[in-house]
Amino acid sequence: MKTVIALVLMLVPALAMPTVARAQPGTISAIETFSDPAMEARARNLQRQLRCLVCQGESIDESNSPFAADVRHLLRQQIAQGRSDRQIQDFLVARYGDFILMKPPVQPNTWLLWLAPFLALGAAGLVAWTVVKKAAAQET
Amino acid sequence: MIGELGQLALCFALALSLVMAVSGLMGARAPAAAARRTANSAALGFLVFVVLAFGVLTYAFVISDFSVALVANHSHTLKPLVYKISGVWGNHEGSMLLWILVLALYAGLVAVLQRGGERLTSAALGVQGLLAAAFILFILFTSNPFLRLDPAPFEGAGLMPLLQDPGLAMHPPMLYAGYVGLSAAFSYAAAAMMVGEEGWARAARPFMLIAWIALTCGIALGSWWAYYELGWGGFWGWDPVENASLMPWLIATALLHSALATEKSGAFRTWTLLLAIAGFSMSLIGTFLVRSGVITSVHAFASDPTRGFFMMILIALAIVGALGLFAWRAPTLQGGAAFSSVSRETTLLLNNVFLVAVCACVFVGTLYPLVLDAISGTKISVGPPYYALTFAPIFFVLLLLVPFGPQLGWKRGDLKAVWRTLYPALGLAAVAAITVLAIVSPRGLGATGAFAVAGWLIGASVIDIRKRKGARASAFAAALAHAGLAITLMGVAGATAWRSEALTVVAPGQKLTVGPYTLRFDGVTREKGPNYLADRAHIALMDGDKVRATLLPEHRFYPAEGQDMSDTAIHTTGLRDLYLALGDDRGGGRFALRVYVSPLAPLIWLGGLVMALGGMLSLWGRLRAREGAPQPAAPAMAQAAE
Numbered sequence: 134m135k136t137v138i139a140l141v142l143m144l145v146p147a148l149a150m151p152t153v154a155r156a157q158p159g160t161i162s163a164i165e166t167f168s169d170p171a172m173e174a175r176a177r178n179l180q181r182q183l184r185c186l187v188c189q190g191e192s193i194d195e196s197n198s199p200f201a202a203d204v205r206h207l208l209r210q211q212i213a214q215g216r217s218d219r220q221i222q223d224f225l226v227a228r229y230g231d232f233i234l235m236k237p238p239v240q241p242n243t244w245l246l247w248l249a250p251f252l253a254l255g256a257a258g259l260v261a262w263t264v265v266k267k268a269a270a271q272e273t
Numbered sequence: 274m275i276g277e278l279g280q281l282a283l284c285f286a287l288a289l290s291l292v293m294a295v296s297g298l299m300g301a302r303a304p305a306a307a308a309r310r311t312a313n314s315a316a317l318g319f320l321v322f323v324v325l326a327f328g329v330l331t332y333a334f335v336i337s338d339f340s341v342a343l344v345a346n347h348s349h350t351l352k353p354l355v356y357k358i359s360g361v362w363g364n365h366e367g368s369m370l371l372w373i374l375v376l377a378l379y380a381g382l383v384a385v386l387q388r389g390g391e392r393l394t395s396a397a398l399g400v401q402g403l404l405a406a407a408f409i410l411f412i413l414f415t416s417n418p419f420l421r422l423d424p425a426p427f428e429g430a431g432l433m434p435l436l437q438d439p440g441l442a443m444h445p446p447m448l449y450a451g452y453v454g455l456s457a458a459f460s461y462a463a464a465a466m467m468v469g470e471e472g473w474a475r476a477a478r479p480f481m482l483i484a485w486i487a488l489t490c491g492i493a494l495g496s497w498w499a500y501y502e503l504g505w506g507g508f509w510g511w512d513p514v515e516n517a518s519l520m521p522w523l524i525a526t527a528l529l530h531s532a533l534a535t536e537k538s539g540a541f542r543t544w545t546l547l548l549a550i551a552g553f554s555m556s557l558i559g560t561f562l563v564r565s566g567v568i569t570s571v572h573a574f575a576s577d578p579t580r581g582f583f584m585m586i587l588i589a590l591a592i593v594g595a596l597g598l599f600a601w602r603a604p605t606l607q608g609g610a611a612f613s614s615v616s617r618e619t620t621l622l623l624n625n626v627f628l629v630a631v632c633a634c635v636f637v638g639t640l641y642p643l644v645l646d647a648i649s650g651t652k653i654s655v656g657p658p659y660y661a662l663t664f665a666p667i668f669f670v671l672l673l674l675v676p677f678g679p680q681l682g683w684k685r686g687d688l689k690a691v692w693r694t695l696y697p698a699l700g701l702a703a704v705a706a707i708t709v710l711a712i713v714s715p716r717g718l719g720a721t722g723a724f725a726v727a728g729w730l731i732g733a734s735v736i737d738i739r740k741r742k743g744a745r746a747s748a749f750a751a752a753l754a755h756a757g758l759a760i761t762l763m764g765v766a767g768a769t770a771w772r773s774e775a776l777t778v779v780a781p782g783q784k785l786t787v788g789p790y791t792l793r794f795d796g797v798t799r800e801k802g803p804n805y806l807a808d809r810a811h812i813a814l815m816d817g818d819k820v821r822a823t824l825l826p827e828h829r830f831y832p833a834e835g836q837d838m839s840d841t842a843i844h845t846t847g848l849r850d851l852y853l854a855l856g857d858d859r860g861g862g863r864f865a866l867r868v869y870v871s872p873l874a875p876l877i878w879l880g881g882l883v884m885a886l887g888g889m890l891s892l893w894g895r896l897r898a899r900e901g902a903p904q905p906a907a908p909a910m911a912q913a914a915e
Contacts, residue, residue: 166776182656182658184654184656189512190510190512190513191505191510192656195505195507230652231651231652231653231654232652232653232654233654234653234654234656235654235656235657235658235659236656236658236659236662237653237654237655237659238653242645242649242651242653243641243653245637245641246637246638246641246655246659247659247663249633249634249637249641250630250631250633250634250637250663250664250667251630251663251667253629253630253633253634254626254627254630254633254667257625257626257627257629257630258626260626261622261623261625261626264541264544264622265612265614265619265622266614268540268610268611268612268613268614268618269611269612269613269614271610271611272611272612272613272684272685
């Protein structure tokens with residue numbers, strides 16, 4: 134059994150200072166680490182793939198908001214319980230919705246999103262091909 | 274009274290921009306020489322009044338005139354002078370005025386340089402005038418920077434601490450010089466469709482180059498700022514605001530390549546026109562995304578729905594107008610040059626195919642979540658993993674193709690000869706890949722591929738430079754720009770794949786090893802800055818028992834704004850960054866600390882600089898060539914007339 138070293142953190146200073154309205158990027162609050170490097174790597178990898186819902190464009194890994202700290206704690210608890218990455222992600226999606234995933238899921242309402250870049254490449258390629266063919270026909 | 278002076282200057286500028294629009298468009302007709310003279314004078318007068326308005330606002334910020342609402346809301350007497358000045362554009366109204374200032378500077382430049390003949394210049398000024406008038410109206414009616422407060426408050430509200438930074442003082446003007454610079458290419462393209470002038474691609478090229486250089490520098494500065502200011506060691510987050518600046522850059526890059534083919538061999542005439550329209554459209558859409566509050570971020574200073582609505586109509590008019598003109602006039606401009614399928618034209622076209630595809634990727638990735646939310650209320654995130662699977666592979670293929678372009682001849686190239694020229698570059702690519710696999714850990718496909726491509730590009734650039742020995746300096750521009758791309762690629766690969774980090778709580782005297790570095794935490798002192806209080810950590814970078822350097826990351830508190838911020842400390846060898854960010858106080862002298870070691874990170878921005886230098890070299894060659902050849906557009910016109 135791996136022990137979770139929870140370096141206990143105080144969100145107390147943040148609460149005690151009423152002028153600090155919201156977490157700014159660049160301040161560090163929660164730090165929690167596994168002693169086992171493999172588990173730590175898994176946790177970090179998962180954290181990077183989750184969006185902090187109350188921040189602007191930050192991942193759970195980068196953010197200093199209390200929300201991100203909670204999710205980090207939750208996710209580490211579940212890793213310690215031996216749940217798989219997949220299970221943890223599904224749990225979080227069930228709880229917070231697809232918005233929490235940095236990588237949008239492939240499903241009917243995102244097919245266009247995933248295909249668009251390649252459709253654009255194909256369309257532009259097709260146009261280019263006809264242009265080159267025409268130009269080459271004129272050239273010879 | 275100073276505020277009224279600015280307001281008055283802006284009103285005069287509006288009047289002159291209307292004069293410029295009307296006389297400029299009239300001057301597009303051959304006999305209207307008087308209208309053309311009026312348009313030129315109006316462009317310069319317009320510039321003078323915009324400079325005056327901007328100067329007045331800057332003065333109000335510098336003397337902290339809090340009777341001006343904008344100054345009261347965004348400045349503070351204790352702020353250092355440089356941030357009082359950069360505060361002028363650190364807010365919505367001021368940044369829109371900066372937008373107009375840049376537009377006016379380009380209009381003035383168009384009027385002074387008179388590139389591509391009188392009629393083309395005049396029509397281009399007319400279009401610039403229309404854009405200017407629309408945006409000044411936008412400012413006057415929805416975002417007036419000169420509104421007054423009565424009574425004036427005793428002290429201002431201050432500027433977001435995140436924006437009080439030298440990088441941010443420079444980033445917006447640079448980016449705007451790029452965004453708005455594309456308006457000159459747009460105006461020239463529209464003018465060419467009205468006048469039927471075929472030499473426009475050559476006439477507009479310096480403006481395209483200036484815009485591209487500024488965009489390159491602006492994006493690099495923004496990324497650098499995010500790196501050292503946000504405190505998590507990242508340099509690009511695929512944030513909608515970053516994407517908004519990347520899209521015009523991608524299209525501008527495509528435009529530079531396509532316009533080259535149009536100019537040199539008459540190919541892709543209509544396509545280049547369309548790209549010029551698309552480039553500035555991307556700038557407008559970017560400005561809209563960032564300014565309207567559709568996206569909330571550090572950059573969205575205000576979210577007022579009337580502004581967003583007004584701006585959307587304005588942008589729609591500009592884009593639809595230009596596309597309408599294109600649909601009407603483009604068929605008459607058809608030329609269709611002849612070239613073999615193995616030729617430089619084909620490679621330039623391929624460049625465009627891939628750049629348009631990656632731009633579409635960024636466009637869809639940025640707007641899809643907004644549209645999906647609006648239609649179905651479903652919220653999704655499109656984060657870095659999406660771009661890693663779409664943008665990266667397409668861009669990778671584009672990079673593979675880059676070296677062929679400069680080696681193939683116009684009209685008809687010899688692929689076998691090109692292979693014979695380029696095979697040493699292939700060798701360099703192999704060496705780079707093997708080196709990465711052999712000596713660097715962790716091994717990864719991404720980093721290995723990136724270094725192989727970087728070797729391929731740099732090898733090809735060196736071959737290109739050797740081949741052109743003795744040519745004019747500007748002949749090396751493409752080689753330099755392509756090498757810059759490779760340098761950035763190596764930086765991105767190194768900083769992403771080989772970054773090591775430590776997130777810990779340290780006690781005074783404690784030692785800590787991260788990657789190749791040993792650090793000693795020597796405690797924290799309280800410091801007082803001009804407008805903030807700071808906890809300053811003293812961290813010694815150890816070399817055995819000796820102290821090699823002392824790093825001083827800070828945790829700052831800004832009382833006026835009531836916000837706190839961390840100020841990172843970076844120790845760089847030029848090839849590797851040691852990056853420290855101080856966290857909060859854990860009691861008993863203990864502090865949270867983030868340490869990152871980012872190998873090759875400095876190359877990311879060095880590459881940007883090299884790319885920009887390539888652009889400058891090309892620009893320099895252009896402006897010098899013009900002195901030698903007074904009528905450069907003549908051959909292109911003759912060719913077009915055939």
